[in-house]
Amino acid sequence: MRVFINPGHHPGLDPGAVNRDYGVTEADIVRDVGVLVAEYLTAAGCEVKAVQSNNLCGEDAAYTNVCLTANSWPSDIFVSLHCNAATPAARGTEVLVYSRWTQADTLASCILHQIVDSMGTLSRGVKARPNLVVLNSTHMPAVLVEMGFISNADDCRMLVEQQDELARAIARGITDYIQERGE
Numbered sequence: 311m312r313v314f315i316n317p318g319h320h321p322g323l324d325p326g327a328v329n330r331d332y333g334v335t336e337a338d339i340v341r342d343v344g345v346l347v348a349e350y351l352t353a354a355g356c357e358v359k360a361v362q363s364n365n366l367c368g369e370d371a372a373y374t375n376v377c378l379t380a381n382s383w384p385s386d387i388f389v390s391l392h393c394n395a396a397t398p399a400a401r402g403t404e405v406l407v408y409s410r411w412t413q414a415d416t417l418a419s420c421i422l423h424q425i426v427d428s429m430g431t432l433s434r435g436v437k438a439r440p441n442l443v444v445l446n447s448t449h450m451p452a453v454l455v456e457m458g459f460i461s462n463a464d465d466c467r468m469l470v471e472q473q474d475e476l477a478r479a480i481a482r483g484i485t486d487y488i489q490e491r492g493e
């Protein structure tokens with residue numbers, strides 16, 4: 311089973327969302343969590359490729375093209391990692407898919423349940439977001455995990471201080487899906 315991990319944004323080029331109180335950026339958090347997820351999946355017997363790049367689908371030829379790399383490998387599963395941001399009160403975990411009632415929807419549910427159960431975050435559910443390039447330009451079941459809100463104090467503390475538990479939960483969600491499919 312090949313798993314492609316795409317930590318969102320690009321440290322140094324695109325920080326993503328920023329929490330100035332804590333002095334942390336989304337790009338750094340998802341990079342660090344992505345490294346750990348890749349380690350746990352490799353230990354579980356998956357082939358893993360991780361690419362964090364300012365070039366999601368051909369926008370910036372100076373960097374690795376994320377969707378093209380996943381499609382041509384080809385990967386069996388695509389998982390993008392992000393942190394949400396909104397008002398300080400907004401919190402919780404949600405997982406985005408191209409459309410509901412698909413294999414990606416099942417993968418999303420597996421990851422969402424593991425994060426919510428393990429980290430105690432609020433479940434905001436699985437949502438269809440067909441306009442996102444990493445979801446509409448990938449050829450395999452693809453999900454975008456909004457792990458928590460960097461703009462919420464409790465979620466942000468989790469995102470910074472509990473990265474190992476968070477990564478293990480994401481990896482378990484992925485292996486739950488693989489087992490469910492019987493592969």
Ligand SMILES: [Zn+2]
Pocket residue numbers: 318319326327336392393
């Ligand atoms: Zn993001």
